[in-house]
Amino acid sequence: MRLDKYLGDHNIGTRKQIKEYVKNGRCKVNGVVALKSDIHIDENKDEISFDDIILSYRKFHYYILNKPQGVVSATIDGKNTTVLDLLKDENVKGLSPCGRLDIDTEGLLLITDDGGLIHRLLSPKKHVDKVYEVHLGKKLSDTDKFKLEEGVDIGDKKDDGTIDFTLPSKITYGPDDEAGRPVIFLTIHEGRFHQVKRMLEAVGNEVLFLKRISMGPIKLPDDLEKGCYRPLTDQEIDLLNS
Ligand code: URA
Numbered sequence: 001m002r003l004d005k006y007l008g009d010h011n012i013g014t015r016k017q018i019k020e021y022v023k024n025g026r027c028k029v030n031g032v033v034a035l036k037s038d039i040h041i042d043e044n045k046d047e048i049s050f051d052d053i054i055l056s057y058r059k060f061h062y063y064i065l066n067k068p069q070g071v072v073s074a075t076i077d078g079k080n081t082t083v084l085d086l087l088k089d090e091n092v093k094g095l096s097p098c099g100r101l102d103i104d105t106e107g108l109l110l111i112t113d114d115g116g117l118i119h120r121l122l123s124p125k126k127h128v129d130k131v132y133e134v135h136l137g138k139k140l141s142d143t144d145k146f147k148l149e150e151g152v153d154i155g156d157k158k159d160d161g162t163i164d165f166t167l168p169s170k171i172t173y174g175p176d177d178e179a180g181r182p183v184i185f186l187t188i189h190e191g192r193f194h195q196v197k198r199m200l201e202a203v204g205n206e207v208l209f210l211k212r213i214s215m216g217p218i219k220l221p222d223d224l225e226k227g228c229y230r231p232l233t234d235q236e237i238d239l240l241n242s
Contacts, residue, residue, distance in 0.1 A: 003040070004018045026051050061090070087229055154201075169186060
């Protein structure tokens with residue numbers, strides 16, 4: 001990979017800044033000052049340092065995407081744009097979305113080639129928090145809020161044939177949206193198929209707009225535009241692995 005890309009992935013700066021830093025002799029490849037940022041390095045073998053600090057080699061790649069509507073959470077799709085298509089400038093080999101958002105759902109999607117992390121984040125046993133901003137067809141009554149927080153029947157059955165109620169969830173009311181539709185913030189700890197839509201349907205309501213705003217310790221940054229992505233920072237990766 002190119003040296004400037006490698007340094008960019010380590011959040012050293014913008015491409016323009018990196019070019020300048022490298023020109024000023026701040027980066028070494030295998031102990032030798034590299035004066036050009038467009039040279040190619042082998043990130044698996046070469047030792048790269050910046051200001052004499054060795055940048056640890058990351059075996060895996062981690063991105064956060066603000067998924068827009070109309071894009072599918074798949075690696076390939078014959079018809080629709082996939083979330084990997086949005087990672088235009090990256091080598092997407094081996095990358096997968098960490099879970100799925102419906103085609104009409106927006107918001108936070110983690111994309112990585114770290115299968116262990118995907119497994120840990122999606123495992124039903126781990127109960128990782130997922131927070132959704134949900135715009136509703138009608139106001140949610142306190143009774144329905146209570147029912148959803150306790151767990152509802154969304155049509156799933158356990159192996160023994162009994163109802164598989166959703167796990168307890170947490171709801172807070174938000175201000176109405178610009179169109180005057182009621183908004184809630186719903187935190188769930190599982191990821192069943194169309195879960196949020198089916199939960200609201202179970203109490204006779206309807207989801208008109210859905211956006212995921214956080215997953216575990218990672219929040220959708222306010223400045224990450226729809227359709228845009230960035231690598232996770234080292235700190236964010238550590239949080240996910242802790
Ligand atoms: N729940 C849904 O119904 N859809 C999503 O995309 C995510 C959670």
